[in-house]
Each structure stands twice: as structure tokens, then as C-alpha cells.
Amino acid sequence: MRRTMLYLPGNNPNMLLRGHLFEPDGLVIDLEDSVSAGEKDSARILVREVLRRGEFGACEVTARINGTDTEHWRKDVQAVVSCGASGVRVPKVESPQTVRDLDEEISGAEAQAGIPQGSVKIFCLLETAFGVWNAYDIAKASPRVTAIIPGGEDLAADLRTSRSREGTELEWVRRMLIVVARAAGVDALDTVFPHVSDDDGLRREANFVKQLGYDGKSVVHPNQIPIIHEVYAPTEREIDNARRIVEAASAAQARGLGAVSVDGRMIDAPVIRRARFTLVRAGLASDSESKG
Amino acid sequence: MEPADLKAAQAGTLESMDCLVTITGPVEGRVIEISGNAAARFKTAMERRINDVLDGFGNSPTDIKVGVQDNGALDIVLGARVEAAYARYIGRAGR
Structure with a gap:
């Protein structure tokens, strides 16, 4: 189940070590946006050690790496794959080639670490109009792809709009990506709801994406977890x-x-x-x- | 003889469950200084962890002073911060 996948800042030991205690279905250890440019090296080492020796309860443990247009992504992949992450969330995927490059890098890391080939899954963040347009080809570019996820802020910006509480700007994308996900046989996971103190807004949005068919949402605050689980709980x-x-x-x-x-x-x-x-x-x- | 240039590198923070590691040099030998609430209780274990991480770099690095300001960092975190600080110190950040 992937009802909730909680982002944890990769350079924050407190969150990294305690995130699983809030019992999300999954963790997304973040090496991208929540880590400043000057701290990428230090965060990568910390994440590697936490993955290697930390406790995560029943959570699916994944890591968001830096984009494939940066100098960091290959080191990120090596660090998280070799230390036991079961999935890699990659930002700003725009083409199937990005997925194939990532697949190759992950394969190399798996071989080096003695991990069975194909174990590590890929979660694709589609944060541009071009990426959304190519969603099906992206989802089918590797058998490792296990989920597609629409972007939030970045996608809104690329669409030349901004995020609203109603989510008007993302509505079509959400509807499109659920069809793509089912056609490609992967999960559809929704983007984060950024207003962490607006419980009613979160509940409304979670109900909407659940009704569309989404398997869950990304989460930025532990308080959002029980609300989404409640929405997804059967009567x-x-x-x-x-x-x-x-x-x-x-x-x-x-x-x-x-x-x-x-x-x-x-x-x-x-x-x-x-x-x-x-x-x-x-x-x-x-x-x-x-x-x- | 000209004195060697002083170098310094840091990693970590003073946030809860973290520590700030500062490596400076050159000094004579390997000097470790730990401060913070847990310093008195866990000093020996922390020193052992710091030495293990530094020795992992090979050549048993010396001529450095390792300063740790601890705010409840677990063993995993201390090791990661020492490794990052020393990698930065020798210009091998991101190894």
C-alpha cells in the first residue's frame, strides 16, 4: 500500500530517524529540494548511514535523488541503492530516455552491491508539461517503474499558473495520469498538499484523488498521515x-x-x-x- | 621553516539529534574534543566512533583536531558527520 509516502529532509537526523514512527506507508528520504547545494555531500553520507543502520518499521523506504540534469544524481543512486533503499524517486522526468539512463545506473549499483537485478523500483515525478505529455512512454520505459506522480509547484509554474486550494490547475493532469498509470500497470501517487494546517482542505483533496483512483498521496507533515489513512479506510x-x-x-x-x-x-x-x-x-x- | 596553512572544515548542525563537527589542522597528533550534554556519559564511545571513522579513510589521519558539539546525535549520525567533515577537510567531499 502507498496511501501515504512521507518526505524526510535528507540532512535532518531527527526526521530521518523518527519519520517511521508516524506510520506512513512509505518514506521518501529527500536528497533534492530539502537539501541546500552546499550540503549535498554531507546529506548523502548521512542518508547512506541511516539507510544502512536505521530502523524503518513496516515502511517502504525510498529516496528522492537529485535530477538527472545535475552532477549529483549518479552519486545519489550509488549511495541509496547500495544501502538498501527499495525505490528511487526521480524528479522532473521528461522522457523515456531519462528512465532508461536511471535504470542502467541502478543496474550497475545493484550489481556492485550484490542486490538481485530489478529489485530497486523507480518512481517518476512528472513536473513539466512535457513530462506529463510523455507519461505513458515514461511509465513503460523500464519494468522498474512502479509509480508516476504529478508535480505540484514545479508543474504549476511550468503550466504558467500557480497552485490554488481548489487544485483547478492540476485537475486535468490528475485525471490524465490516473488513466496513464492504469494503462501502463503502475501506481498513481498524488502530489503533496502543501497547506499543512488545513486539515479540511487536505481531506477534500484526498477524497478527490481517491475517487479518481489514486493509490495515495505524498506527504510533507506527519499530521497529514492519519487524515489520508482515514480517507482511504473502507467503511x-x-x-x-x-x-x-x-x-x-x-x-x-x-x-x-x-x-x-x-x-x-x-x-x-x-x-x-x-x-x-x-x-x-x-x-x-x-x-x-x-x-x- | 614556514608554518603550514591552517585549514578547517565543518559538517552537521546544532539541531536536536545532530552534532556539529569541526576539523582543524595542522596540530600535533589527533586531538578530539567533545562538548554537549552527553559528552561526559558517552565520551569513550564517541571517541571510539570518531577514531573508527577516521581510520576508515586509510593512513590513520593525524595532525588534526576534531571538535564535536553534540546535541543528542546517535552513533550513526556522529559517524556520518565526522566522515563528511573529514572528506571536506581533505577536499574529498562526496566520496
């Missing part, structure tokens, strides 16, 4: 329905039957898959069970 009725569908599907499978019926309605494979995922979101099944 009692949804859980009850899901449970009956999954039980009926299991019973039919055990009896060697192809067709499943619940309350007199025939249930097909996508409904069973969705029911399993509902149980995952409710904490009643594991991710692997939902895919089984």
Missing part, C-alpha cells in the same frame, strides 16, 4: 461486502467452480480483486494476498 459495509465476496470466491475455487455468486449476483474477477484490495486497505489482508 464497515465495504469491508463486510468485500469479506463475503472473497469468501465466496475462495469457496468456489476450492470446489473447482469458475463462477462466483454473492447475494444472487454473479461476481467477476475485477470485483474479487477489488474486494481483496479493500481488505488490504482495512488491514485485514496482506498486499500479496490481494494480488493472489
